[in-house]
Amino acid sequence: MAQLEFVVSLIVLAILGIFDSGYLIKKRVKKQPLSCPINGGCEKVVESRWNAIFFIKNDVLGLFYYILILFLALYLFFASDRFLFLTQIFSGISLLFSLVLVFIQAKIIREYCFYCLISALINLLIFVNVFVL
Amino acid sequence: MIATEKSGKLNSLKMIKSKIGKEQNKYILISFLLRVGLAITFFYAGISSFLSSTNWIGFVPNFIGLIISKEIFLMIFSGYQIILGIGLLFDYKTFALSILSSATLFLILFVNIINLEILFRDIAILFMALALISLSYKKIGKNK
Numbered sequence: 001m002a003q004l005e006f007v008v009s010l011i012v013l014a015i016l017g018i019f020d021s022g023y024l025i026k027k028r029v030k031k032q033p034l035s036c037p038i039n040g041g042c043e044k045v046v047e048s049r050w051n052a053i054f055f056i057k058n059d060v061l062g063l064f065y066y067i068l069i070l071f072l073a074l075y076l077f078f079a080s081d082r083f084l085f086l087t088q089i090f091s092g093i094s095l096l097f098s099l100v101l102v103f104i105q106a107k108i109i110r111e112y113c114f115y116c117l118i119s120a121l122i123n124l125l126i127f128v129n130v131f132v133l
Numbered sequence: 134m135i136a137t138e139k140s141g142k143l144n145s146l147k148m149i150k151s152k153i154g155k156e157q158n159k160y161i162l163i164s165f166l167l168r169v170g171l172a173i174t175f176f177y178a179g180i181s182s183f184l185s186s187t188n189w190i191g192f193v194p195n196f197i198g199l200i201i202s203k204e205i206f207l208m209i210f211s212g213y214q215i216i217l218g219i220g221l222l223f224d225y226k227t228f229a230l231s232i233l234s235s236a237t238l239f240l241i242l243f244v245n246i247i248n249l250e251i252l253f254r255d256i257a258i259l260f261m262a263l264a265l266i267s268l269s270y271k272k273i274g275k276n277k
Contacts, residue, residue, distance in 0.1 A: 004188070008181045012173055019222045037162035040154075077184060 010073040010129050017066030017122045024059040024115055034115065041111025050104050058101070062119055065094055069126060087130050095127040160268070167265045168227065171234055172218040174258055179214030182207050194244040213237075231265035238262055 024046065027034050036042035045051075051058055072087045098120035105112050182189035186207045193203045217237070220230045238259040245252050 004181065004185050008177055008184065011180050012176045015176060016169070016173070016222075035161050037158045037165060040158070 004077070006129055006132055007073050007077040010076075010126065011070060013122050013126050013129065014066045014070035014073060017119065017126075018063060018070070020115055020119050020122065021059045021062035021066060025057075025063060028057070028059065034113075036114050038114045039112060041109075042113040042115065044111045045105055045109055045113035045116060048104075048109050050101070050109070058116075065090065066122075084130075091123070091127040091130045094123045098123040164224075164227070164265070164268055167261055167268065168221045168224065170261055171231075171258065171265065172221040175214040175218035175221070175234070179211040179218065183211035183215075192241070192245055192248070227265065228269040231262050231269055235259060235262040235266060 024034075026032075028046065034042040034046065053061065068090065069087070072083055072090075075083055076087070101116060102120050105116065178189075186204055189207055190203055193206060197203060197206050214237075217230060217234060220226065221234070238255055242249075242252060242255050242259065
């Protein structure tokens with residue numbers, strides 16, 4: 001069984017991620033503009049051609065990832081550490097994916113999406129958390 | 134002459150608009166940071182006490198035990214904290230929820246004043262909630 005503090009912080013991070021990606025999905029589906037508090041570049045990033053991978057939108061991918069992390073965290077706490085390695089692999093892949101997206105924002109689009117950066121930060125924290133578990 | 138006057142007025146209007154936009158962005162960012170900060174705190178405390186009540190039972194005042202079992206109270210309080218966190222993240226009735234958050238944090242500090250060595254950071258969180266009250270109250274004023 002994993003330590004309580006790490007499982008709780010993993011659950012909290014997963015919930016924050018669900019809210020973040022859920023907000024992006026909601027705004028996209030309802031075709032509402034994003035309230036972008038840092039530089040107003042959210043729309044440009046979200047509507048760019050890098051907003052999907054294999055026809056799946058990044059926000060949807062993110063939402064599934066955070067839901068998966070939430071269930072894995074609960075499993076790690078209530079059952080066993082059997083899926084710890086799987087959680088580590090998933091968090092590693094998501095961090096790598098986030099780094100690529102941040103690089104694209106900085107070097108190619110040259111605009112930043114606040115909510116995408118928040119998501120990248122959450123992924124980094126999940127990665128660190130999972131390896132301390 | 135009239136054309137230059139018009140373009141001057143247009144430029145100053147654009148400047149005012151961008152200034153308002155920047156102020157609005159600042160407001161959104163501050164509100165977002167305060168709400169997320171408070172929500173994380175409530176989520177952590179709520180989930181942790183829900184999963185393992187033994188770590189938190191010591192913070193429940195003794196008089197609660199006379200009315201209701203401390204474990205049950207902690208369960209209810211966990212749910213309340215999680216709902217509070219969700220509400221803050223959704224930006225749903227932020228003014229009311231920030232008042233509720235301040236009251237909750239004030240009561241936690243008040244009944245556990247003996248444990249101030251552990252809880253002194255909650256004072257900062259209480260002030261975050263108070264800042265959110267003033268920020269969201271301003272928003273209501275502007276809407277009027």
